Amino acid sequence: MSADILDTARGGGRVVSLTFDDGPNPTDTPRLLTVLRRHRITAVFFLCGEQVQAHPEVVRRIVAHGHRLGNHSMHHDDMTSWSPGRIEADLRETNEAIRRAVPDARIRYFRAPYGAWGASPAVAAALGMRPLGWRLAVGDWEPPGTDELVRRLLDGVTPGAVVLLHDGGGDRSQSVAAVDRAVPVLRSRRWRFALPAH
Numbered sequence: 747m748s749a750d751i752l753d754t755a756r757g758g759g760r761v762v763s764l765t766f767d768d769g770p771n772p773t774d775t776p777r778l779l780t781v782l783r784r785h786r787i788t789a790v791f792f793l794c795g796e797q798v799q800a801h802p803e804v805v806r807r808i809v810a811h812g813h814r815l816g817n818h819s820m821h822h823d824d825m826t827s828w829s830p831g832r833i834e835a836d837l838r839e840t841n842e843a844i845r846r847a848v849p850d851a852r853i854r855y856f857r858a859p860y861g862a863w864g865a866s867p868a869v870a871a872a873l874g875m876r877p878l879g880w881r882l883a884v885g886d887w888e889p890p891g892t893d894e895l896v897r898r899l900l901d902g903v904t905p906g907a908v909v910l911l912h913d914g915g916g917d918r919s920q921s922v923a924a925v926d927r928a929v930p931v932l933r934s935r936r937w938r939f940a941l942p943a944h
């Protein structure tokens with residue numbers, strides 16, 4: 747397992763990967779799952795352990811819809827100054843929380859909160875998780891309004907980009923609506939959606 751931070755989608759040309767952080771969220775994650783199913787997109791969900799503990803049924807729905815799981819730490823802490831041992835304990839605790847919700851879950855990726863990687867890439871790789879970054883963030887945490895999010899998605903995509911979005915951490919209704927609107931436009935411009943490279 748490489749510790750290099752991956753930020754590219756699988757395949758060549760106009761292909762992008764959608765990733766969603768900070769969930770599961772009992773309101774917006776199910777709505778997002780409906781949108782992704784309607785558009786036939788498989789995405790990666792980076793889960794926070796404490797959210798997993800609060801909403802395990804939502805994790806089961808994510809898996810039932812065929813999406814991939816990533817570890818996004820227990821409490822969304824900045825790990826920049828943490829020792830490898832402290833990081834490892836947190837990542838293991840997060841994976842255990844996910845596996846209490848979905849016992850046979852495959853947890854293929856890790857993403858450090860805030861992209862503050864510190865020593866985490868090597869720790870994640872040693873635990874069998876590829877560090878996954880991103881090449882496009884649209885600031886949906888602000889949130890700036892659905893129209894603006896759609897504009898940022900349409901203007902910001904580049905071939906092979908991993909795209910960072912959020913289904914948790916607050917009201918993400920704008921993110922869900924923006925994905926629903928942007929995907930058909932991107933498809934009409936011959937963009938395809940794929941999982942990250944591996």
Ligand SMILES: [Zn+2]
Pocket residue numbers: 767768818822859860
């Ligand atoms: Zn996050």
